[in-house]
Amino acid sequence: MKIYGYGRQSISQEDIDAVVEVLKSDFLNNGPKIEEFEEKICEYTGAGYCVALSSATAALHLMMHALNLSEKDEVITCPVTFLASANCVRYVNASVNFADADIETGNISIDEIRKKVTPMTKAVIPIHFAGQSCDVKAFSELREKGICVIEDAAHALGSDYEDAKVGSCKYSDAAVFSFHPVKNITTGEGGAITTNDRELAQRLKRLRSHGMNRNPAEFVNESDGKWYYEMQELGYNYRMTEMQAALGISQLKRIEQFKQKRRYIVEKYKEIFAGDDRISFLTEKKFSNACWHICPLLIDFEKLGIDKKKFFNDLCDAGIHPAVQYIPVHLHPYYQNLNFKKGEYPTAEKYYAQTVSLPLYYDLSDDDVEYIGEKFLKVLNNQGQ
Ligand SMILES: Cc1ncc(COP(=O)(O)O)c(C=O)c1O
CATH class of the missing domain: 3.90.1150.10 (Aspartate Aminotransferase, domain 1)
Known part of the structure; x- marks a missing residue:
């Protein structure tokens, strides 16, 4: 009997060749493929910057970290989602609140968000459920109040909202993608953040690698020599590997x-x-x-x-x-x-x-x-x- 799961990857010979080529190269991490993948995602989505990461969960966590949230802050998301959309808020000890969904789409309802916004609300995380974009323009009123809009686009690489790709961040502060095997493209595990905020992207790149800064122009202390780097804030190891990035580049072509x-x-x-x-x-x-x-x-x-x-x-x-x-x-x-x-x-x-x-x-x-x-x-x- 044939068995059908709900989702799975599609891997071509070209994908396999791309990964094998990296395995034979000098770099398995911190090499040129990461940057290339990030550039390709920017080209495709129209976003100014992309930060490739080890998963969408890592991406959501780093975004919450980058918002400098504390126990006094609150973030609103939708209960119709995978756990990661809410858990990321708890990682930084802020409070989660939920706004109910719209039954026709499974997407968060802007009317329900309006009922939930308080002075503590620092961000909303709308999910583009099943791949269909939320009506992101409607979130402009939240941004006008200083509330950040972080699109959970884990399901939605390839989707369009009006005349723009999801991830262009035309109406948001950042968008988060997942490249888990069932997603629209895969890197095995993997994720990315797109944004048009250059400083945010640079900070996210430091945070994905322990908070280390290697740019002499930004050192707090005097450099000890060419080997010198500084950890200026607490970060993580949320890096994507070169093999994953090569697979991502190859998958993105399709x-x-x-x-x-x-x-x-x-x-x-x-x-x-x-x-x-x-x-x-x-x-x-x-x-x-x-x-x-x-x-x-x-x-x-x-x-x-x-x-x-x-x-x-x-x-x-x-x-x-x-x-x-x-x-x-x-x-x-x-x-x-x-x-x-x-x-x-x-x-x-x-x-x-x-x-x-x-x-x-x-x-x-x-x-x-x-x-x-x-x-x-x-x-x-x-x-x-
Ligand atoms: C809506 C949503 N957000 C976030 C994630 C987390 O993605 P990842 O598995 O890449 O951490 C998922 C995973 O299924 C998801 O469906």
Whole structure:
């Protein structure tokens, strides 16, 4: 029996050759590929600066660090996300607050953000859920109040917002990408921050490598000699390797191809399920042209009298291993211990109750998509029998 996971990488011979070439070269880290990858990401997104990192989680952490947050500060994000979007705030001991999602898109609702903003709010982290950009222009009113907008674009490399690529930071302070294997391009593990703020980018580059500064013009103390460097603030080792960067450069060449295929597969699923009023898809907004990272369906299991657990298990037994994205962050025990309550974010919870993500990745053929669609419907039709 064929087994389909919800996402996976697509690795070409060119990708393999690019990594092997680095393995045979002089540099496995701190070499030319990192800079090249950063330049390519800038070229592609239109951002002024890019900082390549070991993961999007590291990127989110460094961004929170770079905002100099303390216990008195608060950051707002959406509960419909992977844990990292909220955990990064806790890494710097600031408070997380959530603004509920919009059920049509799974994206954070600007109306809900407005209700949550307080004088303590220093930043918001909107997630471009499933790859669809939030309406980032709407966040301008927050920036006018001095609130930073950090786009969690982990799902959204390749996506457009109006006439710009996600990551251009036209309407934000920075954007964070993930290159985990299921993402739109991969470096194995990996992440990046794009921004148009030169000083921020330079600081992030120091923070990714222990806070070390090697620029003599910026030394606090007198240099001891050519070997001299200074640690001016506490940083981390969040560096990407040369092999990862080489893979990223090679993968980025195919991003438009990846996007086209991802959109094509989503359309194909829509055709297969057309007319079935039990199943709905996320609504794509006019301002968006998404590089779909995941393909969530919404099914009102409760109304249909279907046990979602059984449905999920039956799908797995049929070889379709979907994902449920996401368990709302505030429902995890760690966040419950911070006093978030079940029922507090009704849309996120309703979304969670209804969602299931179909397999979506570049190497799925037409036959695969048809097979998955048919199996999915068969399992759905068999519920309650
Ligand atoms: C929305 C979102 N943000 C952040 C991350 C963290 O990415 P990484 O695995 O690169 O740390 C993920 C990972 O799935 C994600 O989905």
